[in-house]
Amino acid sequence: MQDEQNLIHLVKQGDKEAFAQLYENHFDKIYRYVVLRIGNKTEAEDMTQQVFLNALRSVSTFKWKGVPFSSWLFRIAHNLVVDYMRKEKRQTIVCLDESMVSSDCGPQLLAEQKLDTEQLIRATQKLTAAQREVISLRFAGGLSVAEAAKVMGKSEGAVKALQHSAVINLRKALSGSVPNENR
Amino acid sequence: MKTDKELNNILNECLERLLVKGETIEQCLANYPEHTAEIEPLLRTAVAIGRASAVEPRPEFRSRARYQFQSALREAKPQRRLPFFGGQPRWAIAVVTVLIVLLGAGGTVAAADDSMPDSFLYPVKLATEEVRLKLTASNLGKAELYAELADRRVAEIVYMVNKGESERVEDIGQRLNSSLVALAGLTSAEAGDRVFTAAEPAAPPSPAPGVLEKSDTGVTDGQGPGDEKTKLRTTLERYLVDHPAALNAALKEAPESVKPVLQKIIAEVTADYEEVLQALD
Numbered sequence: 534m535q536d537e538q539n540l541i542h543l544v545k546q547g548d549k550e551a552f553a554q555l556y557e558n559h560f561d562k563i564y565r566y567v568v569l570r571i572g573n574k575t576e577a578e579d580m581t582q583q584v585f586l587n588a589l590r591s592v593s594t595f596k597w598k599g600v601p602f603s604s605w606l607f608r609i610a611h612n613l614v615v616d617y618m619r620k621e622k623r624q625t626i627v628c629l630d631e632s633m634v635s636s637d638c639g640p641q642l643l644a645e646q647k648l649d650t651e652q653l654i655r656a657t658q659k660l661t662a663a664q665r666e667v668i669s670l671r672f673a674g675g676l677s678v679a680e681a682a683k684v685m686g687k688s689e690g691a692v693k694a695l696q697h698s699a700v701i702n703l704r705k706a707l708s709g710s711v712p713n714e715n716r
Numbered sequence: 717m718k719t720d721k722e723l724n725n726i727l728n729e730c731l732e733r734l735l736v737k738g739e740t741i742e743q744c745l746a747n748y749p750e751h752t753a754e755i756e757p758l759l760r761t762a763v764a765i766g767r768a769s770a771v772e773p774r775p776e777f778r779s780r781a782r783y784q785f786q787s788a789l790r791e792a793k794p795q796r797r798l799p800f801f802g803g804q805p806r807w808a809i810a811v812v813t814v815l816i817v818l819l820g821a822g823g824t825v826a827a828a829d830d831s832m833p834d835s836f837l838y839p840v841k842l843a844t845e846e847v848r849l850k851l852t853a854s855n856l857g858k859a860e861l862y863a864e865l866a867d868r869r870v871a872e873i874v875y876m877v878n879k880g881e882s883e884r885v886e887d888i889g890q891r892l893n894s895s896l897v898a899l900a901g902l903t904s905a906e907a908g909d910r911v912f913t914a915a916e917p918a919a920p921p922s923p924a925p926g927v928l929e930k931s932d933t934g935v936t937d938g939q940g941p942g943d944e945k946t947k948l949r950t951t952l953e954r955y956l957v958d959h960p961a962a963l964n965a966a967l968k969e970a971p972e973s974v975k976p977v978l979q980k981i982i983a984e985v986t987a988d989y990e991e992v993l994q995a996l997d
Binding site: 549552553556560569578582583585586587590591593609612613615652653668671672673677678690693694696697700701707 | 723758773781993
Protein backbone atom coordinates (compact mmCIF):
# COMPACT_ATOMS: atom_id res chain seq x y z
CA MET A 534 0.00 0.00 0.00
CA GLN A 535 1.34 3.38 -0.93
CA ASP A 536 1.97 5.99 1.70
CA GLU A 537 -1.15 8.08 2.18
CA GLN A 538 0.61 11.36 1.69
CA ASN A 539 1.98 10.10 -1.59
CA LEU A 540 -1.48 8.98 -2.65
CA ILE A 541 -2.85 12.44 -1.90
CA HIS A 542 -0.09 13.96 -3.96
CA LEU A 543 -1.06 11.71 -6.87
CA VAL A 544 -4.75 12.51 -6.42
CA LYS A 545 -3.97 16.21 -6.59
CA GLN A 546 -2.27 15.55 -9.90
CA GLY A 547 -5.42 13.91 -11.22
CA ASP A 548 -4.49 10.28 -10.59
CA LYS A 549 -7.86 8.55 -10.30
CA GLU A 550 -6.41 5.18 -9.34
CA ALA A 551 -4.81 6.83 -6.33
CA PHE A 552 -8.20 8.14 -5.25
CA ALA A 553 -9.70 4.69 -5.77
CA GLN A 554 -6.99 3.33 -3.47
CA LEU A 555 -7.86 5.89 -0.79
CA TYR A 556 -11.50 4.92 -1.16
CA GLU A 557 -10.72 1.25 -0.56
CA ASN A 558 -8.48 2.09 2.38
CA HIS A 559 -11.15 4.04 4.23
CA PHE A 560 -14.52 2.73 3.06
CA ASP A 561 -15.13 0.18 5.83
CA LYS A 562 -13.96 2.48 8.59
CA ILE A 563 -16.19 5.30 7.47
CA TYR A 564 -19.13 2.94 7.21
CA ARG A 565 -18.56 1.59 10.73
CA TYR A 566 -18.22 5.07 12.11
CA VAL A 567 -21.49 6.21 10.54
CA VAL A 568 -23.37 3.09 11.65
CA LEU A 569 -22.29 3.62 15.22
CA ARG A 570 -23.11 7.30 15.13
CA ILE A 571 -26.61 7.06 13.67
CA GLY A 572 -27.57 3.42 14.22
CA ASN A 573 -29.47 3.29 10.95
CA LYS A 574 -28.25 0.83 8.36
CA THR A 575 -29.91 2.29 5.28
CA GLU A 576 -28.97 5.84 6.11
CA ALA A 577 -25.43 4.76 6.96
CA GLU A 578 -25.01 3.25 3.51
CA ASP A 579 -26.23 6.37 1.77
CA MET A 580 -24.17 8.58 4.01
CA THR A 581 -21.00 6.57 3.52
CA GLN A 582 -21.40 6.89 -0.22
CA GLN A 583 -22.01 10.61 0.14
CA VAL A 584 -18.84 11.04 2.20
CA PHE A 585 -16.72 9.82 -0.67
CA LEU A 586 -18.62 11.76 -3.30
CA ASN A 587 -18.15 14.91 -1.24
CA ALA A 588 -14.48 14.08 -0.84
CA LEU A 589 -14.13 13.59 -4.56
CA ARG A 590 -15.70 16.95 -5.20
CA SER A 591 -13.62 18.89 -2.72
CA VAL A 592 -10.32 17.06 -2.58
CA SER A 593 -8.77 19.96 -4.46
CA THR A 594 -9.20 22.05 -1.30
CA PHE A 595 -7.43 19.49 0.89
CA LYS A 596 -4.00 20.53 2.04
CA TRP A 597 -1.62 18.28 3.89
CA LYS A 598 -0.68 20.49 6.81
CA GLY A 599 -0.26 17.93 9.52
CA VAL A 600 -3.90 16.94 9.21
CA PRO A 601 -4.11 13.40 7.86
CA PHE A 602 -6.44 12.63 5.00
CA SER A 603 -8.33 10.23 7.27
CA SER A 604 -9.11 13.06 9.69
CA TRP A 605 -10.34 15.18 6.81
CA LEU A 606 -12.51 12.33 5.56
CA PHE A 607 -13.97 11.67 9.00
CA ARG A 608 -14.64 15.37 9.35
CA ILE A 609 -16.80 15.16 6.23
CA ALA A 610 -18.56 12.14 7.71
CA HIS A 611 -18.99 13.93 11.03
CA ASN A 612 -20.58 16.91 9.30
CA LEU A 613 -22.98 14.69 7.39
CA VAL A 614 -23.93 12.95 10.63
CA VAL A 615 -24.52 16.28 12.35
CA ASP A 616 -26.70 17.43 9.47
CA TYR A 617 -28.60 14.17 9.56
CA MET A 618 -29.20 14.47 13.28
CA ARG A 619 -30.27 18.05 12.89
CA LYS A 620 -32.75 17.19 10.17
CA GLU A 621 -34.10 14.05 11.66
CA LYS A 622 -34.26 15.29 15.25
CA ARG A 623 -34.23 11.72 16.28
CA GLN A 624 -31.83 8.96 16.93
CA THR A 625 -33.12 5.83 15.34
CA ILE A 626 -32.12 2.45 16.57
CA VAL A 627 -32.64 -0.41 14.18
CA CYS A 628 -32.15 -4.07 14.49
CA LEU A 629 -29.01 -5.03 12.65
CA ASP A 630 -29.06 -8.05 10.43
CA GLU A 631 -26.37 -10.65 10.13
CA SER A 632 -24.97 -9.20 6.95
CA MET A 633 -23.70 -6.28 8.98
CA VAL A 634 -21.57 -8.39 11.24
CA SER A 635 -18.10 -9.53 10.33
CA SER A 636 -18.38 -12.74 8.43
CA ASP A 637 -15.02 -14.05 9.51
CA CYS A 638 -16.32 -15.01 12.93
CA GLY A 639 -17.46 -18.43 14.02
CA PRO A 640 -21.16 -19.09 14.62
CA GLN A 641 -20.90 -18.69 18.38
CA LEU A 642 -19.02 -15.44 18.18
CA LEU A 643 -21.23 -14.26 15.34
CA ALA A 644 -24.33 -14.57 17.51
CA GLU A 645 -22.57 -12.92 20.40
CA GLN A 646 -21.23 -10.13 18.29
CA LYS A 647 -24.58 -9.47 16.66
CA LEU A 648 -26.02 -8.99 20.09
CA ASP A 649 -23.16 -6.77 21.06
CA THR A 650 -23.53 -4.50 18.07
CA GLU A 651 -27.16 -3.84 18.88
CA GLN A 652 -26.35 -3.32 22.52
CA LEU A 653 -23.48 -1.06 21.73
CA ILE A 654 -25.58 1.18 19.50
CA ARG A 655 -28.23 1.44 22.19
CA ALA A 656 -25.66 2.05 24.88
CA THR A 657 -23.92 4.80 22.91
CA GLN A 658 -27.19 6.70 22.80
CA LYS A 659 -26.76 7.20 26.54
CA LEU A 660 -23.43 8.93 26.08
CA THR A 661 -22.92 12.61 25.51
CA ALA A 662 -22.46 13.64 21.91
CA ALA A 663 -18.73 14.14 22.41
CA GLN A 664 -18.29 10.78 24.13
CA ARG A 665 -20.22 9.06 21.34
CA GLU A 666 -18.05 10.80 18.80
CA VAL A 667 -14.87 9.63 20.49
CA ILE A 668 -16.06 6.03 20.72
CA SER A 669 -17.13 6.06 17.08
CA LEU A 670 -13.87 7.54 15.87
CA ARG A 671 -11.59 5.42 18.01
CA PHE A 672 -13.28 2.03 17.91
CA ALA A 673 -15.35 2.03 14.73
CA GLY A 674 -13.19 4.39 12.69
CA GLY A 675 -9.93 3.07 14.04
CA LEU A 676 -8.42 6.54 14.40
CA SER A 677 -5.62 7.28 16.79
CA VAL A 678 -6.16 9.78 19.58
CA ALA A 679 -4.23 12.36 17.59
CA GLU A 680 -6.37 11.82 14.50
CA ALA A 681 -9.59 11.87 16.51
CA ALA A 682 -8.45 15.11 18.12
CA LYS A 683 -8.00 16.66 14.68
CA VAL A 684 -11.49 15.61 13.62
CA MET A 685 -13.09 16.92 16.79
CA GLY A 686 -11.03 20.07 17.04
CA LYS A 687 -9.98 19.15 20.56
CA SER A 688 -6.68 18.51 22.28
CA GLU A 689 -5.37 14.97 22.61
CA GLY A 690 -5.73 15.26 26.37
CA ALA A 691 -9.39 16.18 26.03
CA VAL A 692 -9.98 13.21 23.72
CA LYS A 693 -8.30 10.84 26.18
CA ALA A 694 -10.47 12.19 28.98
CA LEU A 695 -13.60 11.78 26.86
CA GLN A 696 -12.53 8.28 25.93
CA HIS A 697 -12.05 7.37 29.57
CA SER A 698 -15.43 8.71 30.67
CA ALA A 699 -17.12 7.17 27.64
CA VAL A 700 -15.78 3.69 28.40
CA ILE A 701 -16.84 4.05 32.04
CA ASN A 702 -20.33 5.12 31.01
CA LEU A 703 -20.59 2.38 28.42
CA ARG A 704 -19.56 -0.17 30.99
CA LYS A 705 -22.35 1.06 33.24
CA ALA A 706 -24.83 1.00 30.39
CA LEU A 707 -23.75 -2.46 29.34
CA SER A 708 -23.37 -3.79 32.87
CA GLY A 709 -24.31 -7.40 33.11
CA SER A 710 -24.25 -7.89 29.37
CA VAL A 711 -20.66 -7.32 28.42
CA PRO A 712 -19.33 -10.62 27.14
CA ASN A 713 -16.45 -12.16 28.96
CA GLU A 714 -13.26 -11.28 27.20
CA ASN A 715 -10.52 -13.85 27.30
CA ARG A 716 -7.76 -12.18 25.36
CA MET B 717 -2.74 8.23 43.89
CA LYS B 718 -2.80 8.77 40.17
CA THR B 719 -4.54 11.80 38.77
CA ASP B 720 -7.33 11.54 36.24
CA LYS B 721 -4.93 12.69 33.58
CA GLU B 722 -2.51 9.90 34.35
CA LEU B 723 -5.31 7.35 34.33
CA ASN B 724 -6.50 8.71 31.00
CA ASN B 725 -3.02 8.13 29.65
CA ILE B 726 -2.70 4.65 31.11
CA LEU B 727 -6.07 3.61 29.70
CA ASN B 728 -5.18 5.03 26.32
CA GLU B 729 -1.81 3.35 26.23
CA CYS B 730 -3.38 0.02 27.09
CA LEU B 731 -6.05 0.52 24.42
CA GLU B 732 -3.37 1.16 21.81
CA ARG B 733 -1.55 -1.99 22.85
CA LEU B 734 -4.73 -4.05 22.81
CA LEU B 735 -6.42 -2.74 19.72
CA VAL B 736 -3.46 -1.83 17.54
CA LYS B 737 -0.60 -4.03 18.65
CA GLY B 738 -2.72 -7.04 19.52
CA GLU B 739 -1.43 -7.47 23.05
CA THR B 740 -3.55 -9.04 25.76
CA ILE B 741 -5.14 -7.32 28.72
CA GLU B 742 -2.86 -9.22 31.04
CA GLN B 743 0.26 -8.07 29.20
CA CYS B 744 -0.82 -4.48 29.54
CA LEU B 745 -1.85 -4.74 33.17
CA ALA B 746 1.52 -6.23 34.01
CA ASN B 747 2.91 -2.72 33.65
CA TYR B 748 0.35 -1.25 36.00
CA PRO B 749 -0.35 -3.80 38.73
CA GLU B 750 -1.45 -1.11 41.15
CA HIS B 751 -4.25 -0.12 38.79
CA THR B 752 -5.49 -3.55 37.80
CA ALA B 753 -8.76 -3.25 39.72
CA GLU B 754 -9.53 0.07 38.13
CA ILE B 755 -8.33 -0.46 34.57
CA GLU B 756 -9.09 -4.10 33.89
CA PRO B 757 -12.89 -3.83 33.72
CA LEU B 758 -12.59 -0.84 31.42
CA LEU B 759 -10.24 -2.71 29.13
CA ARG B 760 -12.60 -5.66 28.96
CA THR B 761 -15.41 -3.32 28.05
CA ALA B 762 -13.18 -1.64 25.49
CA VAL B 763 -12.32 -4.93 23.82
CA ALA B 764 -16.02 -5.79 23.65
CA ILE B 765 -16.71 -2.38 22.12
CA GLY B 766 -13.99 -2.98 19.56
CA ARG B 767 -15.52 -6.28 18.52
CA ALA B 768 -19.05 -4.93 18.45
CA SER B 769 -17.92 -2.04 16.27
CA ALA B 770 -16.56 -4.33 13.58
CA VAL B 771 -19.63 -4.04 11.42
CA GLU B 772 -19.11 -5.03 7.82
CA PRO B 773 -20.93 -3.37 4.93
CA ARG B 774 -23.30 -5.64 3.05
CA PRO B 775 -21.54 -7.12 -0.01
CA GLU B 776 -24.27 -5.77 -2.33
CA PHE B 777 -23.85 -2.32 -0.88
CA ARG B 778 -20.09 -2.51 -1.14
CA SER B 779 -20.31 -3.48 -4.83
CA ARG B 780 -22.91 -0.87 -5.67
CA ALA B 781 -21.05 1.86 -3.81
CA ARG B 782 -17.76 1.00 -5.47
CA TYR B 783 -19.36 1.04 -8.89
CA GLN B 784 -21.03 4.39 -8.26
CA PHE B 785 -17.88 5.91 -6.87
CA GLN B 786 -15.77 4.71 -9.78
CA SER B 787 -18.35 6.11 -12.18
CA ALA B 788 -18.18 9.45 -10.41
CA LEU B 789 -14.41 9.24 -10.48
CA ARG B 790 -14.37 8.64 -14.22
CA GLU B 791 -16.71 11.55 -14.84
CA ALA B 792 -14.86 13.89 -12.50
CA LYS B 793 -13.19 16.69 -14.34
CA PRO B 794 -10.09 18.37 -13.01
CA GLN B 795 -11.17 21.36 -10.96
CA ARG B 796 -10.27 24.29 -13.09
CA ARG B 797 -10.24 27.80 -11.78
CA LEU B 798 -11.85 30.30 -14.03
CA PRO B 799 -9.19 32.78 -14.97
CA PHE B 800 -9.50 36.28 -13.67
CA PHE B 801 -12.30 37.94 -15.63
CA GLY B 802 -13.56 34.46 -16.48
CA GLY B 803 -12.63 34.72 -20.15
CA GLN B 804 -14.93 37.64 -20.74
CA PRO B 805 -14.37 39.77 -23.82
CA ARG B 806 -11.72 42.43 -23.40
CA TRP B 807 -14.15 45.19 -24.32
CA ALA B 808 -16.43 44.19 -21.46
CA ILE B 809 -13.55 44.16 -19.01
CA ALA B 810 -12.38 47.57 -20.16
CA VAL B 811 -15.85 49.07 -19.95
CA VAL B 812 -16.53 47.63 -16.53
CA THR B 813 -13.19 48.56 -15.08
CA VAL B 814 -13.51 52.15 -16.21
CA LEU B 815 -17.10 52.45 -15.03
CA ILE B 816 -16.51 50.89 -11.66
CA VAL B 817 -13.18 52.41 -10.80
CA LEU B 818 -13.73 55.90 -12.20
CA LEU B 819 -17.43 56.49 -12.41
CA GLY B 820 -18.91 54.17 -9.84
CA ALA B 821 -21.95 52.15 -10.76
CA GLY B 822 -22.76 53.63 -14.15
CA GLY B 823 -25.95 53.12 -16.08
CA THR B 824 -24.44 50.44 -18.29
CA VAL B 825 -23.25 48.41 -15.37
CA ALA B 826 -26.53 48.86 -13.55
CA ALA B 827 -28.43 47.79 -16.64
CA ALA B 828 -26.11 44.84 -17.16
CA ASP B 829 -26.71 43.74 -13.59
CA ASP B 830 -30.23 42.72 -14.49
CA SER B 831 -29.34 41.20 -17.83
CA MET B 832 -29.91 37.56 -18.68
CA PRO B 833 -27.56 35.25 -20.59
CA ASP B 834 -29.25 35.94 -23.93
CA SER B 835 -28.64 39.66 -23.56
CA PHE B 836 -25.74 41.47 -25.22
CA LEU B 837 -25.03 43.07 -21.83
CA TYR B 838 -24.52 39.73 -20.13
CA PRO B 839 -20.73 39.73 -20.66
CA VAL B 840 -20.66 43.07 -18.85
CA LYS B 841 -22.58 41.54 -15.98
CA LEU B 842 -20.08 38.69 -15.67
CA ALA B 843 -17.12 41.01 -15.97
CA THR B 844 -18.64 43.24 -13.29
CA GLU B 845 -18.88 40.29 -10.98
CA GLU B 846 -15.26 39.39 -11.58
CA VAL B 847 -14.18 42.93 -10.81
CA ARG B 848 -16.26 42.97 -7.64
CA LEU B 849 -14.60 39.73 -6.56
CA LYS B 850 -11.20 41.17 -7.26
CA LEU B 851 -11.98 44.32 -5.31
CA THR B 852 -13.30 42.42 -2.29
CA ALA B 853 -10.48 42.08 0.19
CA SER B 854 -11.75 39.69 2.85
CA ASN B 855 -12.55 36.05 2.39
CA LEU B 856 -15.83 36.50 4.22
CA GLY B 857 -16.73 39.29 1.79
CA LYS B 858 -15.81 37.03 -1.09
CA ALA B 859 -17.90 34.22 0.38
CA GLU B 860 -20.90 36.55 0.63
CA LEU B 861 -20.37 37.63 -2.94
CA TYR B 862 -20.10 34.05 -4.20
CA ALA B 863 -23.41 33.33 -2.46
CA GLU B 864 -24.98 36.30 -4.21
CA LEU B 865 -23.59 35.12 -7.55
CA ALA B 866 -25.01 31.66 -6.95
CA ASP B 867 -28.41 33.25 -6.41
CA ARG B 868 -28.06 35.09 -9.70
CA ARG B 869 -27.03 31.95 -11.56
CA VAL B 870 -30.09 30.10 -10.32
CA ALA B 871 -32.37 32.87 -11.57
CA GLU B 872 -30.58 32.75 -14.93
CA ILE B 873 -30.90 28.98 -15.15
CA VAL B 874 -34.65 29.17 -14.51
CA TYR B 875 -34.91 31.87 -17.18
CA MET B 876 -32.94 29.88 -19.76
CA VAL B 877 -34.79 26.65 -18.98
CA ASN B 878 -37.98 28.42 -19.98
CA LYS B 879 -36.25 29.32 -23.25
CA GLY B 880 -35.28 25.70 -23.76
CA GLU B 881 -31.59 26.43 -24.26
CA SER B 882 -29.86 23.42 -22.78
CA GLU B 883 -26.32 24.46 -23.73
CA ARG B 884 -26.64 27.79 -21.99
CA VAL B 885 -28.26 26.12 -19.02
CA GLU B 886 -25.30 23.77 -18.80
CA ASP B 887 -22.85 26.65 -19.07
CA ILE B 888 -24.57 28.62 -16.31
CA GLY B 889 -24.75 25.45 -14.26
CA GLN B 890 -20.97 25.19 -14.47
CA ARG B 891 -20.62 28.79 -13.36
CA LEU B 892 -22.98 28.09 -10.48
CA ASN B 893 -20.91 25.08 -9.51
CA SER B 894 -17.71 27.11 -9.71
CA SER B 895 -19.16 29.74 -7.36
CA LEU B 896 -20.24 27.11 -4.85
CA VAL B 897 -16.92 25.26 -5.03
CA ALA B 898 -15.13 28.56 -4.40
CA LEU B 899 -17.52 29.24 -1.54
CA ALA B 900 -16.80 25.81 -0.07
CA GLY B 901 -13.10 26.46 -0.37
CA LEU B 902 -13.45 29.73 1.53
CA THR B 903 -15.49 28.17 4.31
CA SER B 904 -13.71 24.83 4.59
CA ALA B 905 -11.63 23.90 7.58
CA GLU B 906 -8.57 23.91 5.37
CA ALA B 907 -9.19 27.55 4.64
CA GLY B 908 -9.08 28.33 8.33
CA ASP B 909 -5.61 29.77 8.07
CA ARG B 910 -6.36 31.62 4.87
CA VAL B 911 -9.26 33.69 6.08
CA PHE B 912 -6.87 36.20 7.52
CA THR B 913 -4.94 36.74 4.37
CA ALA B 914 -6.27 40.28 4.22
CA ALA B 915 -6.16 40.83 7.94
CA GLU B 916 -5.01 43.94 9.69
CA PRO B 917 -1.37 44.08 10.76
CA ALA B 918 -2.29 43.22 14.33
CA ALA B 919 -3.96 39.93 13.57
CA PRO B 920 -6.43 38.54 16.09
CA PRO B 921 -5.84 35.18 17.79
CA SER B 922 -5.98 32.16 15.52
CA PRO B 923 -9.53 31.27 14.66
CA ALA B 924 -11.05 27.84 14.97
CA PRO B 925 -10.79 25.95 11.69
CA GLY B 926 -13.38 27.06 9.23
CA VAL B 927 -14.29 30.21 11.10
CA LEU B 928 -14.69 33.09 8.76
CA GLU B 929 -13.70 36.54 9.80
CA LYS B 930 -14.52 39.85 8.24
CA SER B 931 -11.10 41.36 8.08
CA ASP B 932 -11.46 44.21 5.65
CA THR B 933 -12.50 47.66 6.68
CA GLY B 934 -15.82 47.46 4.90
CA VAL B 935 -17.70 46.52 8.06
CA THR B 936 -19.30 49.68 9.33
CA ASP B 937 -22.62 48.46 10.62
CA GLY B 938 -21.30 47.50 14.00
CA GLN B 939 -21.72 43.81 13.36
CA GLY B 940 -18.98 41.51 14.56
CA PRO B 941 -17.53 38.67 12.56
CA GLY B 942 -19.80 36.24 14.34
CA ASP B 943 -22.84 38.22 13.22
CA GLU B 944 -21.55 38.25 9.67
CA LYS B 945 -20.91 34.56 9.70
CA THR B 946 -24.36 33.89 11.15
CA LYS B 947 -25.88 36.06 8.49
CA LEU B 948 -24.01 34.19 5.78
CA ARG B 949 -25.06 30.88 7.23
CA THR B 950 -28.70 31.97 7.38
CA THR B 951 -28.52 33.04 3.76
CA LEU B 952 -26.95 29.75 2.71
CA GLU B 953 -29.47 27.71 4.67
CA ARG B 954 -32.21 29.58 2.85
CA TYR B 955 -30.52 28.98 -0.48
CA LEU B 956 -30.13 25.29 0.32
CA VAL B 957 -33.93 25.12 0.31
CA ASP B 958 -34.88 27.84 -2.14
CA HIS B 959 -32.46 27.11 -4.96
CA PRO B 960 -33.24 23.42 -5.40
CA ALA B 961 -36.93 24.30 -5.01
CA ALA B 962 -36.73 26.90 -7.77
CA LEU B 963 -34.81 24.55 -10.03
CA ASN B 964 -37.19 21.68 -9.35
CA ALA B 965 -40.13 23.93 -10.17
CA ALA B 966 -38.40 24.81 -13.44
CA LEU B 967 -37.77 21.13 -14.07
CA LYS B 968 -41.50 20.41 -14.07
CA GLU B 969 -42.03 22.85 -16.91
CA ALA B 970 -38.75 22.18 -18.70
CA PRO B 971 -38.56 20.84 -22.26
CA GLU B 972 -37.35 17.24 -22.40
CA SER B 973 -34.08 18.32 -23.99
CA VAL B 974 -33.15 20.40 -20.95
CA LYS B 975 -34.24 18.02 -18.20
CA PRO B 976 -31.09 15.84 -17.98
CA VAL B 977 -28.84 18.88 -17.68
CA LEU B 978 -31.11 20.49 -15.13
CA GLN B 979 -31.37 17.33 -13.05
CA LYS B 980 -27.60 17.13 -12.87
CA ILE B 981 -27.41 20.77 -11.79
CA ILE B 982 -30.03 20.23 -9.06
CA ALA B 983 -28.09 17.30 -7.64
CA GLU B 984 -24.84 19.25 -7.67
CA VAL B 985 -26.37 22.37 -6.13
CA THR B 986 -27.90 20.47 -3.25
CA ALA B 987 -24.66 18.64 -2.51
CA ASP B 988 -22.62 21.81 -2.87
CA TYR B 989 -24.75 23.75 -0.39
CA GLU B 990 -24.63 20.93 2.11
CA GLU B 991 -20.89 20.87 1.81
CA VAL B 992 -20.62 24.61 2.30
CA LEU B 993 -22.86 24.50 5.36
CA GLN B 994 -20.90 21.61 6.82
CA ALA B 995 -17.73 23.60 6.41
CA LEU B 996 -19.34 26.48 8.28
CA ASP B 997 -20.19 24.26 11.29
